[in-house]
Amino acid sequence: MSSLLLFFTLFTIFSTFFFSIDGVLIRQFFKADQKKEETSHLHFFFHDILGGKTPSAVRIIGAPSAATSASFGTTYMIDDALTEKQDPTSKIIGRAQGFYSVAAQQEIALLMVMNFVFVEGKYKGSSLSILGRNPVTNDVREMPIVGGTGSFRFARGYVLAHTVWFDANTGDAIVEYNVFVSQSS
Numbered sequence: 001m002s003s004l005l006l007f008f009t010l011f012t013i014f015s016t017f018f019f020s021i022d023g024v025l026i027r028q029f030f031k032a033d034q035k036k037e038e039t040s041h042l043h044f045f046f047h048d049i050l051g052g053k054t055p056s057a058v059r060i061i062g063a064p065s066a067a068t069s070a071s072f073g074t075t076y077m078i079d080d081a082l083t084e085k086q087d088p089t090s091k092i093i094g095r096a097q098g099f100y101s102v103a104a105q106q107e108i109a110l111l112m113v114m115n116f117v118f119v120e121g122k123y124k125g126s127s128l129s130i131l132g133r134n135p136v137t138n139d140v141r142e143m144p145i146v147g148g149t150g151s152f153r154f155a156r157g158y159v160l161a162h163t164v165w166f167d168a169n170t171g172d173a174i175v176e177y178n179v180f181v182s183q184s185s
Contacts, residue, residue: 039157042123042179046096046161047081047088051170056080060099071108075101082116086164086174094118100134109135112143116179126150128181130159145181157181 049056061075082094098114116128127150132143141161148155157180165174 037182037184039180039182042177042181044082044084044093044177044179045086045090045164046175046177047083048078048171048173048175049080050076051167051172061101071102072105073102075099078114082118082177086176088174091120093120094123098130103133104135107135108137109133123151126152128152128155128179134161136163145179148181148183152181152183155181155183 047056050058057076057078057080059074060077061073063071063073077099078096080096081088081092082096083090083092085091095117096114097117098112100110100112100114103109103111110133112130112132112134114130116130118124118126127148128145129147130143131146134141134143139162143159143161145155145157145159159180160178162176162178163173164176167173
């Protein structure tokens, strides 16, 4: 009987010890896998130039037929400057590259598919990918960040766009962007 009691006592001690070690190892494993998340706020201006000798946005597809509204389906390819200030001659920090299409029949709402490619500063060589709806007649529009590269790998977040200047004759516009991006560090 005493050998059976000794066996159970030793079994209890060893199993408690091993389960404790397993618990510590499992907790350490999950802690090592968890990363801090940082949120950054970026602020810059987007210059969409359709007119002049060197436009940064060019129409690649027109409205498919006269039966549709005048602009529905129209698509522009862009390589727009991103600057520190509203002035078009201010320092370029990046480019907005991609396209936008008029995606609504009853209002002016764009489908925006673009990358913000940073060429200066802390995020030089990194990019953010934006994919979303831009109802341009709203004062402030929100679009999601769906990913990124470099410093923004695994990024998520949103951008707020606000048109600060628009020329109805040429279609040129300057849009202020506030970008809120989170990524694991």
